[in-house]
Amino acid sequence: ETGVTQSPTHLIKTRGQQVTLRCSSQSGHNTVSWYQQALGQGPQFIFQYYREEENGRGNFPPRFSGLQFPNYSSELNVNALELDDSALYLCASSRPGEETQYFGPGTRLLVL
């Protein structure tokens, strides 16, 4: 069984640019959640997608947006990048009706 995968692994952008991060969920998982982990901190919930609809959002501005596709893969888009957006972005997937989330390896974003 293939686990959660994310791409790219690392990314460097400059302030004001836009970025798209990608996540492939684990087989049989239809729910995808995104988290931001700043250096030295615990992950913070950004939003969750279930059946291609946003299903909950954390305290992040609208310039953070996402998509989920029919195959349950997902994208996280961040517009107008700020220096504070530098972080590890984690994607997690879960099975229908299950509480456990399985995490991918993350994408490390550096904004200069």
Place this chain on the structure above:
Amino acid sequence: AQSVTQLGSHVSVSEGALVLLRCNYSSSVPPYLFWYVQYPNQGLQLLLKYTSAATLVKGINGFEAEFKKSETSFHLTKPSAHMSDAAEYFCAVTPNYGGATNKLIFGTGTLLAVQP
């Protein structure tokens, strides 16, 4: 509202010694509780979870945790530390609404160092 407090941002133990990482939670509804481990430059790996069945939960790599409702705690223990246990450990809580995936609320993490 839910929250998690992990006491001790850094814990250092000797190889072979007991590992005890502390987690206290606050939840207005019955919780699910999790411990995840993060090795350097990697994502989060599930160690164990409490989902309202047995209060003593056994996980991977010899770790276990006990849910104590009266103390609102879910401390992680391992009888004998190995060098390979050096990593950052996160406690997380999510509401037990049953049949759904809800957002995880994480603590700030505890960095475990294992001395030879």
